[in-house]
Every structure is written in C-alpha cells, then in structure tokens.
Amino acid sequence: MHAPSKPTLNGHEIGHGRLPIAYERVLNPSQLEAATFGQGPLLVIAGAGSGKTRTLIYRVARLVEQGTVPKRILLLSFTRKASEEMLRRAALLLDARCQEVSGGTFHSFANNVLRRFAAKIGYPHGFSIIDRADSEDLIHLIRKEISAAEDIRELPRKSTLASMFSRAVNKCRSLEDIIYEEYQHFGDQIDQIYQIWQLYGLRKKEHYFLDYDDLLVCCQQLLTSDPAVRERLISSYDYILVDEYQDTNKIQAEIVFLLAGEKGNIMVVGDDAQSIYAFRGADHKNIIDFPRRFPATHIIKLEENYRSLQPILDLSNQLIAGAAEKYSKCLYTRRGGGELPKLVSTIGENAQSIYVVREIGRLRSQGVPLDQIAVLFRASFHSFDLELELNRAAIPFVKVGGFKFTDSAHIKDVLAHIKILIAPQDRLSWYRCLLLVDKIGPQSAQRIFEAVRKREAGAVGLLSAPLKLKANPGLDRLKELIAAMDATPHLGRWGEMIFNYYLPILKALHDDHPRRQRDIEQLFYIMERYDRAEDFIADMVLEPPNTAMEDHLSVTEPAPDCLTLSTIHSAKGLEWNTVFIIWALEGRFPTHHALEQEEMLEEERRLMYVAATRAQRELHITCPTQIFDRASQTCLYEPSRFLEGISEEFLERSYFDPRNAFQKKAHFT
DNA sequence: TGCGGATCCCTTTTT
DNA sequence: GGGATCCGCA
Numbered sequence: 001m002h003a004p005s006k007p008t009l010n011g012h013e014i015g016h017g018r019l020p021i022a023y024e025r026v027l028n029p030s031q032l033e034a035a036t037f038g039q040g041p042l043l044v045i046a047g048a049g050s051g052k053t054r055t056l057i058y059r060v061a062r063l064v065e066q067g068t069v070p071k072r073i074l075l076l077s078f079t080r081k082a083s084e085e086m087l088r089r090a091a092l093l094l095d096a097r098c099q100e101v102s103g104g105t106f107h108s109f110a111n112n113v114l115r116r117f118a119a120k121i122g123y124p125h126g127f128s129i130i131d132r133a134d135s136e137d138l139i140h141l142i143r144k145e146i147s148a149a150e151d152i153r154e155l156p157r158k159s160t161l162a163s164m165f166s167r168a169v170n171k172c173r174s175l176e177d178i179i180y181e182e183y184q185h186f187g188d189q190i191d192q193i194y195q196i197w198q199l200y201g202l203r204k205k206e207h208y209f210l211d212y213d214d215l216l217v218c219c220q221q222l223l224t225s226d227p228a229v230r231e232r233l234i235s236s237y238d239y240i241l242v243d244e245y246q247d248t249n250k251i252q253a254e255i256v257f258l259l260a261g262e263k264g265n266i267m268v269v270g271d272d273a274q275s276i277y278a279f280r281g282a283d284h285k286n287i288i289d290f291p292r293r294f295p296a297t298h299i300i301k302l303e304e305n306y307r308s309l310q311p312i313l314d315l316s317n318q319l320i321a322g323a324a325e326k327y328s329k330c331l332y333t334r335r336g337g338g339e340l341p342k343l344v345s346t347i348g349e350n351a352q353s354i355y356v357v358r359e360i361g362r363l364r365s366q367g368v369p370l371d372q373i374a375v376l377f378r379a380s381f382h383s384f385d386l387e388l389e390l391n392r393a394a395i396p397f398v399k400v401g402g403f404k405f406t407d408s409a410h411i412k413d414v415l416a417h418i419k420i421l422i423a424p425q426d427r428l429s430w431y432r433c434l435l436l437v438d439k440i441g442p443q444s445a446q447r448i449f450e451a452v453r454k455r456e457a458g459a460v461g462l463l464s465a466p467l468k469l470k471a472n473p474g475l476d477r478l479k480e481l482i483a484a485m486d487a488t489p490h491l492g493r494w495g496e497m498i499f500n501y502y503l504p505i506l507k508a509l510h511d512d513h514p515r516r517q518r519d520i521e522q523l524f525y526i527m528e529r530y531d532r533a534e535d536f537i538a539d540m541v542l543e544p545p546n547t548a549m550e551d552h553l554s555v556t557e558p559a560p561d562c563l564t565l566s567t568i569h570s571a572k573g574l575e576w577n578t579v580f581i582i583w584a585l586e587g588r589f590p591t592h593h594a595l596e597q598e599e600m601l602e603e604e605r606r607l608m609y610v611a612a613t614r615a616q617r618e619l620h621i622t623c624p625t626q627i628f629d630r631a632s633q634t635c636l637y638e639p640s641r642f643l644e645g646i647s648e649e650f651l652e653r654s655y656f657d658p659r660n661a662f663q664k665k666a667h668f669t
Numbered sequence: 670t671g672c673g674g675a676t677c678c679c680t681t682t683t684t
Numbered sequence: 685g686g687g688a689t690c691c692g693c694a
Binding site: 078079105106107108131132157212213215216276277279280378379380381401402404438439440441442443444541542543544567568569570591593594603607630 | 670671672678679680681682683684
C-alpha cells in the first residue's frame with residue numbers, strides 16, 4: 001500500500017473543484033477517522049510530522065461541507081499565523097467559506113471576548129493590553145517606590161519579579177509556593193515581593209491595563225461567574241478545535257472546558273512529546289487529563305510520519321526514549337533510504353559556523369534551495385557568530401524568534417506616541433514619550449503626567465495643563481504633534497506626523513539610525529492596513545511580527561530563497577529538507593539553567609526532539625567544544641547529554657577542522 | 670533636576 | 685555586550 005497521495009497546487013493541497021473531497025483517498029485511516037468524526041469530545045495524539053495540520057484542515061472542510069456555519073467553528077491555535085495558514089489551506093480544499101471560521105490564539109480569543117463584555121469585568125471604557133516589557137516597566141516603578149533606598153539591591157530585578165508573578169498565575173499557584181520552589185534565595189524578601197505584586201495589581205486596575213496573563217484569567221473568571229455570558233458563548237459555537245493542546249496551561253484548559261458546554265463537541269490535537277512551553281506554565285498533563293474531564297472522549301493516534309526519512313525518525317525515537325516519562329508512540333515511515341544523522345564536533349564556535357556555511361554551499365550545489373534549509377538553536381544569541389559568517393559568504397537569511405521587532409526601543413517609542421492619544425491614562429507611554437524630550441527627566445515626566453491626568457481632556461490636555469516649567473522647545477514640539485494628531489483622527493496620517501517629530505530624536509539617540517529608520521518605515525507600512533489605532537496597537541501586542549526586523553518583515557511575500565535561522569520554539573510545526581541543530585553542547589543545550597531541575601531537563605530533551613523532527617532528509621547536529629562559559633566560569637566541552645548515549649547505529653560522529661576538512665571519529669569518550 | 674560616565678551584574682524559550 | 689544603578693558635575 002502507498003502512503004496517501006497529496007494533490008497539490010503550488011505546493012498546497014487542493015480539492016477537486018466543486019466535487020466532493022475524496023477524504024478516504026487522501027487521508028490514512030486514522031486521519032480519516034479524525035477528520036470525519038461526528039459529535040462529542042475527541043483527543044488526537046499526533047506524532048511529529050504525522051499530518052496533524054492536514055487532518056485539522058480536512059476536518060474543518062468536512063464540517064463546512066456538511067453545512068456547519070463557518071463562524072460557528074472555533075479554531076484555537078498557537079499563533080494567528082498558524083490558524084490563518086490552516087484556514088487558507090482549507091479554503092483551497094473546499095471554498096472561501098473556510099476563511100470565515102472563528103479562530104486565533106487563546107490570548108486573542110480572550111481579548112475579543114473581554115472587549116465584548118468589558119463592562120462585566122469592570123472596564124466599561126475598555127482596557128489596554130500591556131506586553132511583557134510594559135509590565136516590567138510598571139513593576140520597576142513600584143519596585144523603586146516601595147523600597148527604602150538601601151535595600152533596593154536586595155529585591156529581585158524587574159524581569160525576575162515579572163516571571164514570578166506570571167508563573168504564579170499560569171500555574172495557578174500561590175506566590176509563596178513559587179518563591180519557595182523556584183526562587184528560594186528570595187525567601188527573605190517575600191513580604192516586599194508580595195507587596196509589589198499587590199500594588200502591581202492595583203496599578204493595572206487604575207490604568208485599565210491587562211497583561212497577557214490577565215487576559216486569560218479574566219476570560220476564565222467571566223465564564224465562571226456569569227452564566228449568561230457563558231451560555232451565549234457556548235451557543236455561538238457548534239464545534240471547537242484546539243491545536244497544540246500540549247502547550248496549554250491550566251487556565252486555558254479550563255476555558256476550553258467551560259466553552260465546551262453540554263454538547264462537548266470539542267477536538268483537541270497535541271503531542272505530549274512536543275510540549276516545550278512549561279516555562280510559561282504549560283502543563284502537558286492537560287492532554288492526559290482530557291479524557292477524565294470529558295469521559296466520553298474518543299482517542300485517535302496518528303503515528304505514521306510523512307515528513308522524515310527513517311534514519312531521522314530512528315534518532316528522534318531514541319532521543320525521546322531517554323525521557324523519564326514514557327511516551328506512548330513510536331514514529332515510523334514507509335519511505336526508505338536516507339543517510340544517518342551526523343553529529344559534528346568542532347573546536348570553537350567559529351569552526352561550527354564555517355562547517356554550517358560550507359555544508360550549505362554543498363547543498364546548494366546539489367540543488368537544494370535555501371528556503372529548504374534551516375539552522376535551529378536553543379537561544380537566539382546562539383546564532384550571532386553564524387550570522388557574521390553567513391554575511392561574509394553572502395548567504396541571505398531570515399531570523400525568526402528571539403528579540404522581536406516590537407521589543408526594540410525605537411519601535412516602542414513610536415507606538416507610545418500612538419498610545420497616549422488613544423489611552424491618555426497610560427502612564428508608561430507618557431513617561432516614555434516625555435523622557436525622550438530634552439531636559440525632561442523622571443521628575444518632570446511625573447509632574448507633567450499628573451497635570452495632564454487632572455485635566456481629564458485626553459492627550460491634548462498637555463496643551464492646556466498648567467506646567468511650572470521653563471520654556472522647553474522640545475516639549476513645544478511634542479505639544480504640536482499631539483495637537484496635530486488630535487485634529488486628524490486618521491491613523492493613516494499619523495505615521496508621517498510621528499515620523500517627522502521623532503526623526504531628530506532618533507538621530508540624536510542612536511548612531512545606527514538609518515537601520516532603525518527603515519524599521520519604523522516598515523511599521524508604518526503595517527499600520528496602513530488598519531483603520532482603528534486600537535486594533536493596530538492590540539495586534540502589535542498580541543501578534544507582533546515574529547521576524548527580527550531588517551528588510552524582510554513578513555508584510556510582503558516571504559523572502560524568496562532565503563535560509564531560515566530560528567529558535568526551536570519558533571520552528572514548531574515547520575519542516576525543512578535539511579536541518580542543522582547548532583550548539584548541542586552540555587551547558588548550552590541543555591542550557592545551564594536547566595541542569596538542576598529534572599523537569600526542566602525533560603523539557604530540554606523534548607526541545608531536542610522537536611528540533612530533530614523538523615528535518616525531512618538530512619539532519620546535522622553540531623557541537624563546538626572548548627567554549628569558555630562566563631556564567632559557570634568553566635570550559636564547556638561535552639556534547640549534549642541527550643546525544644551521549646546514542647549508539648553509532650543511529651548517529652554518525654565526526655570531527656570538523658576548517659583547516660583540514662573532515663576527520664571521522666570512532667567514539668566520544 | 671538632568672545627564673553622562675563608571676561599575677556592577679547576568680546572559681532562554683513566548684503570548 | 686547591555687542593563688541597572690550610583691555618583692558627581694552643571
């Protein structure tokens with residue numbers, strides 16, 4: 001028997017015009033069962049590359065084909081990009097109705113629900129969503145406020161505080177528990193930390209701020225406390241489909257449960273072996289608990305892999321077999337052939353980069369296009385040296401993951417000027433704008449903000465607020481900008497105004513302003529697609545462009561024939577002909593942060609598994625040795641523990657020295 | 670009060 | 685190499 005064939009058009013699956021889709025011809029029996037499943041709860045355990053997305057697409061098409069109103073299907077997935085892509089493919093398969101399916105991330109779904117019922121959660125005039133950086137800034141202000149000048153150094157820094165709070169919320173634990181379990185060294189400061197947490201909650205209320213976690217919590221609380229709202233939402237959807245269920249946390253699982261209602265037409269798809277978001281509270285036990293919450297659950301397993309050649313699957317199975325928790329699947333393929341995955345060690349980081357560049361050269365000469373090659377790594381800074389080598393070799397690449405476009409100072413600056421107009425109570429954005437003005441520091445910024453707030457006249461209140469300040473040309477320019485923006489309530493016109501105002505500031509602040517200027521132009525290009533500033537800002541917080549700026553923002557078509565550099569987290573769900581995993585070095589991957597805790601190590605292992613299963617035909621793992629690690633003050637030289645025990649039968653080991661090409665290597669010791 | 674320079678720290682993954 | 689903080693000068 002053959003693997004089911006995929007009819008394709010431009011690489012995408014297509015149906016047969018208006019003819020019924022021949023599900024049984026294009027899906028394997030398990031996929032078919034999932035796609036055509038009727039009513040009731042369904043759990044699909046889908047191994048890597050087993051056609052999970054495909055199955056979901058066909059299920060959406062099937063439901064629509066059978067007459068379900070598209071809007072009444074709710075598809076929750078991990079990123080908006082993923083769900084858009086899914087619906088696009090479903091539309092190709094059936095027809096444009098599929099594009100109308102409701103969907104998005106849990107956070108964007110929660111946002112939509114809360115906007116509709118804002119009054120019920122105490123925000124009759126709406127709310128703004130703050131991202132992680134904003135939330136840290138707010139915590140920072142509180143931290144400075146409450147600490148007597150002498151003990152501020154004793155307190156955890158703002159990012160640590162933010163992590164503590166977020167973990168407590170996402171894991172549904174008390175702050176005390178989190179501190180005692182994961183931050184013992186701050187046990188003495190627990191009272192102050194708790195006080196900061198409470199003030200943080202208060203400040204958010206005062207400013208109508210919701211952070212990422214609040215979106216989920218408020219949504220869950222709304223569903224729990226208001227049966228009428230819950231009924232309305234339940235009756236809005238006939239079917240709920242959740243992708244990547246292994247990466248949901250307790251609150252998200254609860255939301256799913258609350259939405260399912262009596263009908264329980266809920267399908268979740270996931271793979272416990274690919275759970276890599278425990279650090280933000282994801283609980284892969286949600287998958288295991290699902291049949292308990294929905295006793296009538298039907299379970300389907302997808303184990304046949306259509307992505308990778310057998311040697312890659314063998315290695316992946318070996319990787320996950322070493323896990324403490326046993327996983328109940330084993331991937332197999334019917335496609336033969338393929339070479340053993342390689343583990344290549346080099347002396348130093350640069351030799352690793354040179355190896356990757358040379359291999360990419362070889363692949364290209366063999367006709368593999370660059371966009372079929374990816375380099376994956378644990379943390380985004382791991383690719384710095386490689387990026388230099390790629391530039392030297394004139395190999396174009398896009399980098400995904402890590403620092404985001406919206407994290408950079410100049411983009412945040414621009415967004416802050418929009419935010420003060422649409423949310424004049426937003427203290428953080430006011431501070432940000434005011435501190436950019438010459439001669440204005442924290443003290444003046446605070447006074448000005450309070451004066452504007454008292455006016456209760458929106459951002460233009462700045463023009464009439466009584467400010468006891470000396471003449472300040474910079475501030476006058478800001479006033480002019482605000483007046484002009486206020487007089488022109490068209491988002492499309494704001495870009496130019498802010499640009500003209502901000503450009504001199506940008507030039508004075510950053511010596512690399514040409515690059516930053518291009519970023520800002522890109523931002524305005526994205527902005528043009530929006531009518532309402534509120535929608536634009538909300539999207540920038542909830543779904544910021546994921547590529548790390550430069551010229552290839554995802555606004556235009558994906559850059560043609562370009563190598564992909566990506567964190568493993570951002571590579572989830574994707575696949576390439578050839579994959580390089582770099583820095584498979586003990587202390588880097590697994591990261592030294594994980595070495596002490598068994599659970600974190602297990603997550604690192606799953607991460608390695610996710611990385612390896614991205615490859616279709618070739619897999620190269622590299623391990624630079626003799627790396628001095630500043631954090632531990634030691635020299636790192638051991639390959640990742642996940643590879644150590646794997647026999648020669650599954651992994652070919654060699655040593656690469658750029659000066660005299662390759663040397664085979666029998667064994668590591 | 671603002672600001673530039675010196676010194677200390679730590680360096681992950683994402684909505 | 686970049687933040688956060690401190691300190692001294694204008």
